[in-house]
Amino acid sequence: MKKQQDLQNSKEIKLSDIKPILSRTDLKGTIKYCNKYFQEISGYSENELIGAPHNIIRHPDMPKVIFKLMWERLKQQQDILAVVKNLSKSGDYYWVTTLFETKYHPFTKAPEGYLALRKAAPKKAVEAVIPLYQKLVEIENNEGVSASEDYLYNFLREQNKDYDTYMKDLVNYKGFIAKFFEGMSKMFT
Template structure:
């Protein structure tokens, strides 16, 4: 299949409807097999253009490669990861999402596909994460992915958090605290349920 021509980014944001969910399914190599209507509406591609393309076709150049390295390593080890990602639409505009993945396995336990749900993250998280990603990206461009990854690990060590914990911390910072019963239920259900309750 012919690769899509990547658009030139412009400094214009697509504000997502907080009630809508962007959904997609890829094969084990990250090739798009399904995208829901809201995904198509937001990214601006037609289904015939997008289906069969690698998911990184919508990756914004402001995103550090190290984030996708970590994301891919986690998915390949059959673990979920919540990630804050800046994506690139067909017209060059950008949009931010928080993504929740589900790893689907075949009868032999091999990865068959990845199913992803994406929603609009809280606005305050975008400012925090974009500053961090900008620092990581500048290090990546000057010194390479390995050096940027070391910086990122140091940043997380200073916070005493994993990437997941950091994302959860900034996403839930302004949420009303849960009572103990609700907290125990929501902790089992993960960030996505707690964030969009």
């Protein structure tokens, strides 16, 4: 992981509006598949990514509570949408809208892993989550993840939204965006 001082000089990687970033993991989050665009953007080779924990790209600006919520949902076999700041091998970063979903064995129907479908996050969504994520990280550093989770749920109550509605509204998850994720999901079933 890059040192914090190195990250201060990092720059944002501009993502394609049409190319998806895809990965599949096992049930523990170990990468089993990654597409070429994921390799290109992350700066890691396929050999470096396959077998690595997916948190190899976790940016320290991301609140732990978002991943806590993600794992809780996935373990209940529920999909989750999130705006995520990822870290490349070079120390640069990129913002994505990510749909995480459980994938099932075709015959036994037992969960066998997770699919992460990503596309460039809308600028307005990034602008909206930056102050929220900064506050959540600050709370986690001072009071822990439980306090951060309390803050997040209070924030959502003030918005009169649950997490899913908040995220879908933020990324305008309808029309083309919804069709994009639905289409990608069907391709990787």
